[in-house]
Amino acid sequence: MSIAVFYAPNAKDSSYLSEEESFHAIRVLRLRVGETIHLLDGRGSKFSTNIAALEGKKVAFGPLEVVESEPAPAYSIHLYVAPTKQMERMEWMVEKCGEFGIHGIHFFASKNSERKEIKLQRLEKTAISALKQSKNLYLPEITGLHTFKEIADKEGGEKLFAFISNPPVSVLMKTAAKNKEYHVIVGPEGDFTPEESDILSKNNWKPFSLGKSILRTETAGIAVCLGLHILNAD
Amino acid sequence: MSIAVFYAPNAKDSSYLSEEESFHAIRVLRLRVGETIHLLDGRGSKFSTNIAALEGKKVAFGPLEVVESEPAPAYSIHLYVAPTKQMERMEWMVEKCGEFGIHGIHFFASKNSERKEIKLQRLEKTAISALKQSKNLYLPEITGLHTFKEIADKEGGEKLFAFISNPPVSVLMKTAAKNKEYHVIVGPEGDFTPEESDILSKNNWKPFSLGKSILRTETAGIAVCLGLHILNAD
Missing domain, CATH: 3.40.1280.10 (SPOUT methyltransferase, trefoil knot domain)
Incomplete structure (x- = not known):
């Protein structure tokens, strides 16, 4: 199965998925602690991390590793x-x-x-x-x-x-x-x-x-x- | 108001709109005998004509005049x-x-x-x-x-x-x-x-x-x- 991707605009400053993305991870995809996920900051970077903890309705993720990054295009x-x-x-x-x-x-x-x-x-x-x-x-x-x-x-x-x-x-x-x-x-x-x-x-x-x-x-x-x-x- | 356009693939061989286009002309647009309409044959021509008669559920149209025609494009x-x-x-x-x-x-x-x-x-x-x-x-x-x-x-x-x-x-x-x-x-x-x-x-x-x-x-x-x-x- 392919790795689940989440949008996390503040990936670098926070270690939590938004409430909406957390809901998707927990309730829809039923991911568990330890599973690898990908994060997109929407500003040129894609990170790999894992689910560190499920805290109530929020997903805490671990340290980030850049898997893809793209400089702003010429136009x-x-x-x-x-x-x-x-x-x-x-x-x-x-x-x-x-x-x-x-x-x-x-x-x-x-x-x-x-x-x-x-x-x-x-x-x-x-x-x-x-x-x-x-x-x-x-x-x-x-x-x-x-x-x-x-x-x-x-x-x-x-x-x-x-x-x-x-x-x-x-x-x-x-x-x-x-x-x-x-x-x-x-x-x-x-x-x-x-x-x-x-x-x-x-x-x-x-x-x-x-x-x-x-x-x-x-x-x-x-x-x-x-x-x-x-x-x-x- | 702009002139109503109908699709009439057999415009050259027939003098009736299809049942569906007739319905649209009579029931939706409420057009009357004598009104000008445009026909598209979908094969490069657009004609001007008028409503000659309303025969039950069908619209009969008059003689065609080409208003636009386009040869098949080069590709x-x-x-x-x-x-x-x-x-x-x-x-x-x-x-x-x-x-x-x-x-x-x-x-x-x-x-x-x-x-x-x-x-x-x-x-x-x-x-x-x-x-x-x-x-x-x-x-x-x-x-x-x-x-x-x-x-x-x-x-x-x-x-x-x-x-x-x-x-x-x-x-x-x-x-x-x-x-x-x-x-x-x-x-x-x-x-x-x-x-x-x-x-x-x-x-x-x-x-x-x-x-x-x-x-x-x-x-x-x-x-x-x-x-x-x-x-x-x-």
């Missing part, structure tokens, strides 16, 4: 998304981007947004489970709900936004340079209002197209994430 | 997938590949397959709805469940299969050439058995990798589809 991807009405579609996007690898997913409300609030905790759980499943080492930061202005005002990195309306703009693969800190905005299904896309352009966000198919919001988010990985692959 | 994508246990994941994959554009999705059973039967009708409906939503003009053919042997024995086109196991193989973007008829196999989550991957290699299927992340089956299918579109974009 990073931050996605800014106006969430869809159906939360399920956003969960799916978080899962898929998490599998491909992503550094941040940030939600914002725009004029045409279909949803004005967001359940971050549920999305974080999805991201953690994608992290474990994919064997990636970096957990994306998930934030929101931001205002459109907070996002538009952002400074630094390669700033891009997916634009559906006419006139047609260059595709992502030709608009983005390699090895950048990418900040990419995917608008709502009704697209940005002319005022919003004006504000983005004035704030030095570059428009790009995802091709002639009309993609749903979550599909556009996945396409951006995978496209940037492909662009940066050697 | 085509056929995906062969060992379906996951949860059908929902396969529906998602069909929807997303349908949005990106794909020519065929073919399901097969392999040794490690989690599912030995498949509901084609439901997947076809998903593909039709993705066609309408994305404004693509080609509907993928969806077939299955095939045997592993039927797929392995296939001749012609660029034959590739996603391979997880060691030794690592070259990534898709470097393995596939441009402008081909692609036939790409994505195996089950437990990967192919050594016997199966031997058979594929002997039948001239080339292995490729989707990178170091472990992708779920449906994510791998989407990555293949989008990756090949990116490879072939000018």
